[in-house]
Amino acid sequence: xxxxxIRRPDDWHLHLRDGAVMAAVIGDTSRHFARAIxxxxxxxxxxxxxxxxxxxxxxLDVLPAGDRFQPLMTLYLTEQTDPDDVEEGLKSGLITxxxxxxxxxxxxxxxxVRDLDKAMPTLxxxxxxxxxxxxxxxxxxxxxxxxxxxxxxxxxxxDVIRRRLPDLRITMEHVTTKDGVDYILGADRNLAGxxxxxxxxxxxxxxxxxGIRPHYYCLPVAKREHHRQALRKAATSGDARFFLGTDSxxxxxxxxxxxxxxxxxxxxxxxxxxxxHVFEEEGALERLEAFASLNGPAWYGLAANEDTILLEKQxxxxxxxxxxxTEAGPVTVFDxxxxxxxxxx
Numbered sequence: 001x002x003x004x005x006i007r008r009p010d011d012w013h014l015h016l017r018d019g020a021v022m023a024a025v026i027g028d029t030s031r032h033f034a035r036a037i038x039x040x041x042x043x044x045x046x047x048x049x050x051x052x053x054x055x056x057x058x059x060l061d062v063l064p065a066g067d068r069f070q071p072l073m074t075l076y077l078t079e080q081t082d083p084d085d086v087e088e089g090l091k092s093g094l095i096t097x098x099x100x101x102x103x104x105x106x107x108x109x110x111x112x113v114r115d116l117d118k119a120m121p122t123l124x125x126x127x128x129x130x131x132x133x134x135x136x137x138x139x140x141x142x143x144x145x146x147x148x149x150x151x152x153x154x155x156x157x158x159d160v161i162r163r164r165l166p167d168l169r170i171t172m173e174h175v176t177t178k179d180g181v182d183y184i185l186g187a188d189r190n191l192a193g194x195x196x197x198x199x200x201x202x203x204x205x206x207x208x209x210x211g212i213r214p215h216y217y218c219l220p221v222a223k224r225e226h227h228r229q230a231l232r233k234a235a236t237s238g239d240a241r242f243f244l245g246t247d248s249x250x251x252x253x254x255x256x257x258x259x260x261x262x263x264x265x266x267x268x269x270x271x272x273x274x275x276x277h278v279f280e281e282e283g284a285l286e287r288l289e290a291f292a293s294l295n296g297p298a299w300y301g302l303a304a305n306e307d308t309i310l311l312e313k314q315x316x317x318x319x320x321x322x323x324x325x326t327e328a329g330p331v332t333v334f335d336x337x338x339x340x341x342x343x344x345x
Contacts, residue, residue, distance in 0.1 A: 003312045006289035008305040011036035012194050012296045013173050013245025023062040024326035025250050028268040030069035034305045037072045045076035049089035072096040079118035083125035090131050097132040104140040106219040127168035134171045151179040174247045176220040178230035192299045194245025195235045197267045200278050201336050203228045214256045215332045219263035236284035243296035252329030267334040270320045276311050276342035310345050318343045
């Protein structure tokens with residue numbers, strides 16, 4: 001197979017940042033994707049519907065002319081989140097989901113939830129009104145090894161929430177472990193998972209072998225090879241509970257290449273090429289549309305996109321820039337460490 005036409009994909013987990021970086025990177029998403037769930041971990045975070053409305057307008061203000069892209073806004077859950085504001089955001093059509101960051105779990109998450117009981121009134125309201133909860137599934141207690149944080153979160157936090165609020169729809173975002181895949185497969189309802197482009201391609205060797213390579217550092221951190229294989233099996237299975245959420249997260253190089261570098265990998269520009277490569281390797285190109293274009297909308301109660309994109313495999317490798325230049329500095333583009341021959345035409 002040298003070409004495949006699929007419905008236009010969506011990205012169910014995207015960081016656009018703000019200001020100069022956002023202005024430089026948004027076109028890499030809007031060129032191929034119709035919609036994206038926008039992460040709220042700005043400084044300051046997007047905690048109210050009014051914040052989300054203002055951020056959405058800033059996104060639309062820098063959208064390339066002619067691109068028909070819909071940002072789907074989220075709220076950053078805190079222990080002070082107002083359930084009435086969440087409900088109003090849903091009713092207005094502005095807010096698609098609420099995001100749970102355990103405090104300290106990732107970039108700009110210091111204002112996240114420390115005590116789930118204090119956030120429970122909001123979670124109870126969300127279960128009642130049908131508002132999805134997107135979860136960064138890691139514990140942050142220092143005694144837990146960073147490679148075990150997702151598995152421990154499932155046991156100690158996520159399972160508690162689900163047993164307490166069985167009607168709450170939860171997206172376990174950027175699943176990175178076989179534990180996460182198995183937990184989703186074992187759920188009878190109200191649980192799904194997004195999988196990133198880069199976690200289908202790299203394991204922790206990419207970060208650590210031959211020297212520390214900061215542009216492969218992300219949170220949740222890449223895990224062992226058997227976890228990567230479990231993710232590939234899930235993504236390419238066609239199972240409706242798994243869909244694309246790139247977690248594309250641009251940081252300018254000085255913030256990555258330093259003594260305490262930021263977590264995040266920028267994949268928006270070459271995600272579709274990478275995915276076609278992965279699905280072809282797995283003998284599952286016919287299921288790429290389900291993962292990238294169908295399962296996510298179905299989970300969030302939206303129609304799949306009507307228009308399509310065409311992916312073609314070419315003889316010569318696709319030339320992607322090594323950097324995306326911004327007025328704030330260069331952002332390094334994800335290098336999958338193999339040539340990419342699939343491209344959107």
